[in-house]
Amino acid sequence: MSNLRFTEQALSEWMRGNGQDSDIVISTRVRVARNLQHLPFPLLATGEQSGEVLERLTGVLKDQEELQDLGPFHTIRLDEIDGLDKRVLVEKRLISPSLADESRNGAVILTEDESVSIMINEEDHLRIQCLYPGFQVHEAWERATKLDDLFEAKVDYAFDDKRGYLTSCPTNVGTGLRASVMMHLPALVMTQQINRILSAVSQVGLTVRGIYGEGSEAVGNLFQISNQITLGQTESEIIENLHSVAMQIIEHEKNARERLISESKLRITDRVMRSYGILSYAEVMESKEAAQRLSDVRLGVDLGLLNGPPSSVMNELNVMTQPGFLQKRFGETMNHNERDVYRAKLIRETLSKEQ
Structure with a gap:
């Protein structure tokens, strides 16, 4: 199977719209950061050293019987694809912007269903990411730790008895674990409860970001909630804390949705129908407006x-309407205004197929 399909097709497994509470939790992601002992971290490594890291880590996954349930792995070297393909991989959340822009001898190893993404020579030598649809924190963690154990059996990690796993960024030192859920919280936004909820989240060791992580804006009522602390807690404590808080947010969102229906059903219906009509017929559509509608x-x-499109189509549209994928889909380099025209065209065509 050609590696081109990872950038030519927008739909990833995490967009399927299944999994627990998938009407609120779009996806769950668990990521662990690791570095190899006796080798400089990527920011200080020479080309020869980062090449050694790449060779050693890609070799770990060869002929591993324990991984047969995941199917074959596909390795994509970042220096062998163009900038547009890199951007599409970022938009699909399969690689980080840092790996796309700054890595030397960078690569990503993907499973066919894209539920596992292993980044090499990003900010750290190794970043194992498991991305699942819906609310599946424990399942994603189980898969990530299994892969982590396989790597640790073959290579020596940089580890300190007091500090734990050593990473390039001090905020990842310790467990090196980042667990997150991407949540759709429109009712909490509409009922003006979102700031209070997010403020409470920050007081229990969690942080809120946009869909593409640190530095990204929360648009389309999509919020990524993840642990902020990696040192001083065990992996199990981090996972359980995120799971517990996410459960409470889900309950708050459900209650807010019930309130909207009981108190403002006509207005909410009007808003939904207006957005559906605009998406179905607009000739120009900016990115933020598309996300909101x-x-x-x-x-x-x-x-x-x-009676609209299924959640898998909505998730796919969130990726398909991003700048990189738009240009990839239509085979043209576009300026801002041209992207707005093609974005509207793509949405119209997609929704017409679902009618």
């Missing part, structure tokens, strides 16, 4: 107000 339609479908 897709959020409205998703909420309408979840509340039974609209």
Whole structure:
């Protein structure tokens, strides 16, 4: 199977719209950061040293019987694909912006369903990412730790008895674990409860970011909630804390949705239908407006107000309407205004197929 399909197809396994509480939790991600002992971290490594890291880590996954349930792995070297393909991989959340822009001898190893993404020579030598649909924190952690154990059996990690796993960024030292859930919280935003909820989240060791992590804006009512602390807690404590808090946020969002239906059903229905109509017929669509109106339609479908497209289509549209994928899809280099035209065209065509 050609590696081109990872950048030519927008739909990843995490976009399928299944999994527990998938009407609110779009996806779950668990990532562990590791470095090899006796080799400089990527930011200080020479080309020869980062090449050694690449060779050693890609060799770990060869002929591993324990990984047969995942199917074959596909390795993509970042220096062998163009900038547009890199951007698409970022938009699909399969690699980080750092790996796309700054890595030397960088690579990503993907499973066919894209639920596992292993980044090499990013900010750290090794970053194992497991991305699942819906609310599956424990399942994603189980897969990530299994892969981590396989690597640790073959290579020596940089580890300190007091500090734990050593990483390039001090905020990852300790467990090296980042666990997150991407949540669709439109009702909490509409009922003006979101700031109070997010403030409470920050007081229990969690942080809130946009869909693409640190430095990204939360658009389309999508919020990524992840642990902020990696040192001083065990992996199990981090996972359980995220799971517990996410469960409470899910309950708050469900209650807010019930309140909207009981108190403002007509207005919410009108908002949903207006957004669906605009998405179906608009000739020009900016990125932020597309994200907001897709959020409205998703909420309408979840509340039974609209017999619209399934959640997998909505998730796919969130990726397909990003700048990189738009240009990849239509085979053209576009400026900002041209992307707005093609974004509207793509949305119209996709929604018409679902009618």
